[in-house]
Amino acid sequence: MFDFFKKSFISSGLFEGFTDVHCHMLPGVDDGIQKMESAVRALNYYEEKGASRVFFTPHIMESLHENTYEKLNERFEALKKEYKGCLKLALGAEYMMDEGLSRKIDNKEPLICASGNMVLIETLAHHPPLNFTQNLFEVRSIGYDVMLAHPERYAYMEKDNYKELLNKGIKFQLNLMSLFGLYGKDAQERATWMLKDGLYTFVGTDLHRLKVHRDFFHIKGLKSKQVDALAKLIENNNNLKIGK
């Protein structure tokens, strides 16, 4: 059936009070926003649209983005000095599931979490990491909650894999723009049925450039049921406390 009343993220009102749990706005630490002024501009835009909180989740990835807590926190403090607005900000990270992460776990190094013990983890899009599920459960077993970033982008996963992870307490984070096709048709289709089937707990933007996302925020592509489903995810985002 046609839905003549499709809404954009902005016209649906979903930006009001929105906590973004996944973005690359912390400047100059990964492949996201590079300049301090661009980061401040992105934060001002979020505030203008009604958002309430932003969790910075820079990549931590072996051989590519070797970010330490000290380095990230230094940038975080510098950004907080530059940004004069009202958004509440928190420092987290997006860990690639790789040998670096395994090593951190073996060494009992604390992982960077924007909220409590909730750690954001991603994998490559096309190949599952070695011992994927086993490693995820290991992170859980040492006391972390796992938010798996953009599972709709993992082409290697089947329906049963998603269910298995959910049953073991892994929480899924939808990349909002997957619904609009930013990551291709396959991710779009997966995101659509996963949202419909209630597989997600959280939603983030995974914003790397404001310019790209700003256009997507205006696309009128959300059906009313999707708006309702997203509102529930946003409520979950908003219930996450900042800090321990």
Ligand SMILES: [Fe+2]
């Ligand atoms: Fe990301």
